[in-house]
Amino acid sequence: MNCQILGNESQKEITELFTSVFTSSKGEKEGKLIGKLSSALASNIDNEEIICFGVYENESLISSVFFTRLKFNDPIKVYMLAPVAVSTEHQRKGIGQALINYGLDELKKRSVSIVVTYGDPSFYSKVGFQALSENEEFGVKPTIYT
């Protein structure tokens, strides 16, 4: 599988992918919303604060994921993973996990300490995230590299 870093020249393909995947899985309103979010993120990709990865098959973008830096007073490097999408016809073949693992490996190389996300723990637990209960102080699911 050919996972790669994407730049803002891929904005159109990224927006189309997220819009179509989320329209199919969550309906038209959510599709438009996540399409707009991914478009805004894609136009600001700088491969530092906003990092995007993708998988191409037959020259079409079939999966993509964003990692955005969360800034704190502390110099610790923390990123949030969201959103992620795999094209509807390619889902449940391991592509989402492979792309996220590729992204997490790349972040580890860049000395990132923590990655958080939100969403279905039964998917994200497969790529190393641990669920926190809603009673805990932070409602996020971090991967902590030691």
Ligand SMILES: CC(C)(COP(=O)(O)OP(=O)(O)OC[C@H]1O[C@@H](n2cnc3c(N)ncnc32)[C@H](O)[C@@H]1OP(=O)(O)O)[C@@H](O)C(=O)NCCC(=O)NCCS
């Ligand atoms: C969620 C998503 C990114 C997963 O990528 P994927 O390539 O389909 O997933 P993988 O094949 O790597 O892993 C699938 C496994 O994760 C688990 N899983 C749990 N919830 C899941 C879900 N909603 N969708 C897919 N897999 C899920 C299952 O164990 C599944 O294995 P199985 O097919 O044997 O049951 C993709 O299905 C997708 O884009 N869905 C629509 C958009 C979305 O919900 N994005 C995430 C929120 S930001």
